[in-house]
Amino acid sequence: MAHAIYRVVDxxxxxxxxxxxxxxxxxxxxxxxxxxxxGAVYGPLRDEKLFAQVExxxxxxxxxxxxxxxxxxxxxxxWPQYAEEMIRMAKRWATVKEKVA
Numbered sequence: 481m482a483h484a485i486y487r488v489v490d491x492x493x494x495x496x497x498x499x500x501x502x503x504x505x506x507x508x509x510x511x512x513x514x515x516x517x518x519g520a521v522y523g524p525l526r527d528e529k530l531f532a533q534v535e536x537x538x539x540x541x542x543x544x545x546x547x548x549x550x551x552x553x554x555x556x557x558x559w560p561q562y563a564e565e566m567i568r569m570a571k572r573w574a575t576v577k578e579k580v581a
Contacts, residue, residue, distance in 0.1 A: 486557035487541030496528055501556055504541070509559045516566045519573025521549050 487504040494500050498512045517526045524547050525531045537544040542553040555562045 484554070486553040488536050488543060488553055488556060489541070491534070491536065491543065493532065497525075497531055499534070499543070501543075503553075503557050507557065509556060511556065511559050515563075516570040518570040519576065521547070522570065522573070525549055
């Protein structure tokens, strides 16, 4: 069975923390990322200036941020299917204290 490969080809900021994504298959998603901006990786993106530095990775064809945060392009493409689980995970991430080495 073939696995669909989705690529983010464009995005636009429609409001703080909300992006309209366009994919290589012509579909679009509008995603409000605020509910998932928790934990060590995504939490720093609550800083609007950092969030606004989003780019499309030219190799992985997904969204990336300077702090190393990214999302699987399939998750972004099918966001309505993944949103509730992502929010549940973000709530868990918010309760985990980063371990100091």
